[in-house]
Amino acid sequence: MTTTGTSVATQVYRVYIKATPQAIWDAITTPEWTERYGVGGRAEYELRQGGAYRVPTTEAMRKAGARMGLSVPDVMVDGEVIELDPPRRLVQTFRMLMDDATAAEGFTRLTWEIDELPGGVSKLTVVHELEGKPQLAALSAGERESEGAGGGWSYVLSDLKTLLETGSSMGASMAPSTGPDHR
């Protein structure tokens, strides 16, 4: 595994999307939307404080894992809702279970902030607190994209913007041959 040149701390990502805060909120929190962009997968949120969060492993994720020599578990990501104020703010924990080393780093804190701007544009800011979690930090920064581990938050947010603004995603998911819609 390659180590990164970056230090491990909080990562902040921001994207401006021509969409309402509600549309962005739905795209983050409902499985019908989450399977259509980024690495795909149907995110299941129990939208209440203390509610569970999980992303069951898709066939595409399983294949991507196999190409990396991993036997991935049935749940790819899990966590818990800490705080929510729809459609403006969601704070949750996030644990990546893709491989043993990353899973062992445990839960991280992930904050989604959505601000409405004039002109039908919203600002989405993702803050991922990754202090002391080098494996997940590398994944989040997209440093293992060439291995097939996905392009991290930059890729996910770029694709989310494309989907909400054009109605279709780039379709360059973890499994380029199948795409997120054909699990």
Next chain:
Amino acid sequence: MNDDDRVFRALADPTRRFLLDLLYERDGRTLTQLESGLEMTRFGVMKHLRVLEDAGLVVTRREGREKLHFLNPVPIRLIHDRWIDKYTERRVSALADLKAQLEEEFA
């Protein structure tokens, strides 16, 4: 000026690229910390950071009494996804055309 123009303009300056490199090395720095890596007045560094912020390449957040600067790679990713992929695609389709042409010739 559109979003892409702002990104390219921000990246066109070596000092601003150096500031991004500093944040890549260690993210979430204060103005004072960034300033210490540069032979420039505080005001000069602030001006460059403002251009980077306007382009969306730097995002600031308040933590306690400090204002921290973070590198935001999303605008570069957007350009990559929108432009670079487009050119890669064309190259792929050019190869596909070549293959079709050759196969036709040697059929």
